[in-house]
Amino acid sequence: MSTAKRLRKEKIAKWIMRLSVLVISSSLLLIIGTVLCKGLPYLSWEMISQSPKGGFYIGKEGGVLNAIAGSLYLATASTILATCIGVPIAIYLHVYTRPTSLLKRFSKFLFDVLFGMPSIVYGAIAFSIMIWLGIRASLLGGIITVTLLTLPIVVRTISELLHTVPSDLQQITTSLGATKLEVAKILVLYIKPGLFTATLLAFGRAVGDVAGVLLTTGFTDNMPLYIDEPAATLPLAIFFQLTSPIPEVQGRAYASGLLLTLIILIVVICTNLLASKQKKHKL
Amino acid sequence: MKFRKFKDNLFKSHSILLLCLAIIVFIALFVGLLVKSLPLLQAEKLSDLLLGSIWSPQKEAFGFLPFITGTLWVTGIALVIAVPICIMAAIYLVEYGGNSLRKLVLPLINVLAAIPPVLYGVWGVLMVVPAVGHFIAPVFSVNSTGYSVLSGGIVLAVMIFPIMISVMVEVLKTVPQDLKAASLSLGATKWETITKVILVKARTGLLAAIILGVSRAFGETVAVLMVCGNVPGIPKSLFDAGYPLPALIANNFGEMMSIPLYDSALMFAALWLFIMILAFNIVSRMILKQMEERL
Structure with missing residues (x-):
């Protein structure tokens, strides 16, 4: 093959690769742009500040405050629960167990698999357990389901963070006579910004999840006041409003989508800020 | 000293308790799925369930073939589109792109990962479905609403x-710098180095990445449900509507109480998803682990 031909091939390949990067980056802009374009005209203060009034679903007045509140309650509660359960587990697995122990390897595998499990599976199981126990769809059911969903995220992210801590630190602290709990405290101090990153990741996933809450949390037009009552969530509100044939209601679905996007973007930006802090901390 | 030891032990037993609790809950979930889907498995043969193409719960006919093929179609199309683009883009980011490009693109990809499925669904309904219905289908002179496996x-x-x-x-x-340097010094162009050295060296890892993608695609529910059309038949072309397994569970749960075996059937669908994703994860983990050991 002549050199010119080989070089031409190189050039074509390079352009295809550039195009691929462009496609991927632009897909994000397309998604956010579409939601922004369609949602912005329908976004109003009324949308954010009111819960649905009578006839909301045929295009009369009201907003999605109940869904926003429901989503935030649900995500906050389950993120706190998942952090409280997940952080000790991750620390235990890292500090207390030997690298070769069967328990450690098994739980690592378990959390890896659960990390990839689709939320509909969690939702289906939780729903049938709730029927079996005679509990109806409620905020509590949703919180438990979403906690199960976010627990693997917390455990995995924190385990990975703990792996980045230099092992010297652990050995030095131990050699100074610290108990394992005291070692763990030092490690937690070291990964502190990352800890918040993990929590935020879990929060983002919890806010956006649909399939898990579809069956377990139910849907209602009232503000969520009690934990044993059904609650609306933002993704479900989008989902239901979008299936309506009335343009006004569909428009509200786009506006709700925009609100959800904003929440997610805030979460992502905070995560990135904290992650860059973690990097500085390391140097 | 005693108090410090006590605190240490307290934390230890507390975390063991939490860990065991978590493991037990997750195993109980699996067992629960199994127990729930047993009635269906006892009533019908496994091969009938997986290969039967008639889905009619009222007549107690539970053929999962339309849903399994629906899932396979959607996943297959997604792979055909995503794999080449992702490999090309990843190579460009690692081999050609500078640090500044990586710093620009990788955060964007993180945002893409954080976007909830329902927003992908909204985007699909607003953009992909009309595009498929109005522009792509007419090119092949097919009439389609756009709600199809292609979308x-x-x-x-x-x-x-x-x-x-x-x-x-x-x-x-992880591909060693030496290998690239050796290939380049022999006069290969960068593209030749990529196809003949880097891709060969990294193929198992790339395979693992693809399998992880497949397992994600398999379980995706809401976004697919919104754009696929949900007609329980076997899709015959790109522009036919399909009905993937997760969508089946999401759409029908809650209304299956009146028909015997119906909830068992849906649980069986969930179990099937669980097993498939477990298998995908095990395979990709094994591949990645082997790679780590070889380094």
Whole structure:
């Protein structure tokens, strides 16, 4: 093959690769742009500040405050629960167990698999357990389901963070006579910004999840006041409003989508800020 | 000293308790799925369930073939679109792109990963479905509403971009510099080095990334449900509507109480998903682990 031909091939390949990067980056802009374009005209203060009034679903007045509140309650509660359960587990697995122990390897595998499990599976199981126990769809059911969903995220992210801590630190602290709990405290101090990153990741996933809450949390037009009552969530509100044939209601679905996007973007930006802090901390 | 020891032990037993609790809950979930789907498995043969194509719960006919093929179609299309794009982009980011490009693109991909499925669904309904219905289908002179397996595949492809890219970038970074240098010094162009050295060296890792993408695509529910059309028949072309397994569970749960075996059937669908994703995860983990050991 002549050199010119080989070089031409190189050039074509390079352009295809550039195009691929462009496609991927632009897909994000397309998604956010579409939601922004369609949602912005329908976004109003009324949308954010009111819960649905009578006839909301045929295009009369009201907003999605109940869904926003429901989503935030649900995500906050389950993120706190998942952090409280997940952080000790991750620390235990890292500090207390030997690298070769069967328990450690098994739980690592378990959390890896659960990390990839689709939320509909969690939702289906939780729903049938709730029927079996005679509990109806409620905020509590949703919180438990979403906690199960976010627990693997917390455990995995924190385990990975703990792996980045230099092992010297652990050995030095131990050699100074610290108990394992005291070692763990030092490690937690070291990964502190990352800890918040993990929590935020879990929060983002919890806010956006649909399939898990579809069956377990139910849907209602009232503000969520009690934990044993059904609650609306933002993704479900989008989902239901979008299936309506009335343009006004569909428009509200786009506006709700925009609100959800904003929440997610805030979460992502905070995560990135904290992650860059973690990097500085390391140097 | 005693108090410090006591605190240490307290924390230890507390975390063991939490860990055991978590493990027990998750195992109980699996067993629960199994127990719930047993009535159906006892009533009908496994082969009938998986290969039967008639889905009519009223007549107690539970053929999962339309849903399994629906899932396969959507996943297959998503892979055909996403795999080449992701491999090309990952190579460009690692081999050609400078640090500044990586710093620009990788955060964007993180945002893409954080976007909830329902927003992908909204995007699919607003953009992909009309595009498929009005522009792509007429090119092949087919009449389609746009709600088709192709739309589902496109939306899914975008959804699996982030996980595939991020794993592929990590994998490509592990290819030793020496190998590249040796190939380049023998007079190969950069592209030849990529196809004949880097891709060969990294192929198992890339495979693992693809499998992770597949497992993500398999379980995706809401986004696909919104754009796929949900007609329980076997799709015959790109422009036919499909009905993937997760969508089946999401759409029918809650209204199956009156028909015997119906909830068992839906649980069986969930179990099937669980097993498939377990298998995908085990395979990709084994591949990645082997790679780590070889380094």
